[in-house]
Amino acid sequence: MSMEQTTADNGFAYTLTRTLDAPAARVWRAWTTPEQYDQWAYAAAGSVEMDVRPGGAWKATMVTPDGGQFPLTGSYLEVTENRLLVVGMDVPGKPEPAAMTMELDERDGQHTQIVLRQTCDTAEERDMAEQGSTMLLDGLSAFLAKETRD
Known part of the structure; x- marks a missing residue:
């Protein structure tokens, strides 16, 4: 039994x-390319680093609506x-x-269903x-829509 089910x-x-x-490839690029990610994911420009492979590190500085980092x-x-990304966040x-x-x-070459899942220790x-x-x-939806129009 994997750890994931135990915690769930x-x-x-x-x-x-x-x-x-x-399409899935476009969603994947938005999520795994620093230049695209920081445009929609509330990250400080230039703060995103991604080594997208199992065991590869990532870092980003998130900016809150009130300007906190x-x-x-x-x-x-x-x-x-283009299918699955499991991201570990240091706590x-x-x-x-x-x-x-x-x-x-990917549904029909034009639409992609995205599912995000996470299990946490507390309800809060x-x-x-x-x-x-x-x-x-x-943010991702708006970014992809804008990219389609451009």
């Missing part, structure tokens, strides 16, 4: 599903191009990273993570 049993999980108006670090746990004071799973399922952590992920999906 006694953790607080969320799953967000959305259909994006773009939060440096984040982590690594990629699983990478299947201060915890031995294990918080893992967020992003799955892409889950609510914050879910809120953050919802903001990410909103």
Whole structure:
């Protein structure tokens, strides 16, 4: 039995599903290219570094609506191009990273279903993570729509 199921049993999980108006390869690039990521993911310009392969490191500085900055670090746990990204986020004071799973399922060459999943230790952590992920999906949707129009 993998660690993931064990934590899911006694953790607080969320799953967000959305259909994006773009092929999977375009969604993947938006999520794994620093120059694109910092345009939609509320990251400080130039702060994003990504080594997209299993065990590769990433870092980004997130900017809150009120201008606060939060440096984040982590690594990629699983990478299947255009399909699956499991991102580990370092959590201060915890031995294990918080893992967020992003799955892409291309529907017809024009649309891609994206699913974000995460299991947290507390309901409060889950609510914050879910809120953050919802903001990410909103930003990603707007970015892809804008890119389509350009």
